[in-house]
Amino acid sequence: MSSEPSNIHAEGEAHAETMTRGSIVRIFLILLGITCVEFFIALYMVPQHHMSYHSANPVYIVLTLAKAFYIVAYFMHLKFERLGLIYSLIIPIIFIIGLILVLTNESHHWAYLLGL
Numbered sequence: 001m002s003s004e005p006s007n008i009h010a011e012g013e014a015h016a017e018t019m020t021r022g023s024i025v026r027i028f029l030i031l032l033g034i035t036c037v038e039f040f041i042a043l044y045m046v047p048q049h050h051m052s053y054h055s056a057n058p059v060y061i062v063l064t065l066a067k068a069f070y071i072v073a074y075f076m077h078l079k080f081e082r083l084g085l086i087y088s089l090i091i092p093i094i095f096i097i098g099l100i101l102v103l104t105n106e107s108h109h110w111a112y113l114l115g116l
Helices: 001-017 021-043 053-075 082-114
Strands: none
Touching: 021 053, 053 082
């Protein structure tokens, strides 16, 4: 039982060592860079027809998921708690897949009722 507090203390020290001011600034710059890329695509690439809406949407989704990962992992401190990070990613994905399946089934029902 005496080993538990030292493990908790050691985990807290490891967490404190990894989140220095420099690492916070680095993560902020990564998030800023991703946001700048999103704005560049939205305000220049799509209006100038260098990229279509259909190809820009998946890029937005991937970039937004990357930003969400950095926010959850570093600023919500789940990178240092692997099980919490796994649960925070897997459980919503399972619910989203279930929602898509239910909505797909429901759309077929409405198409049948409307005679489409």
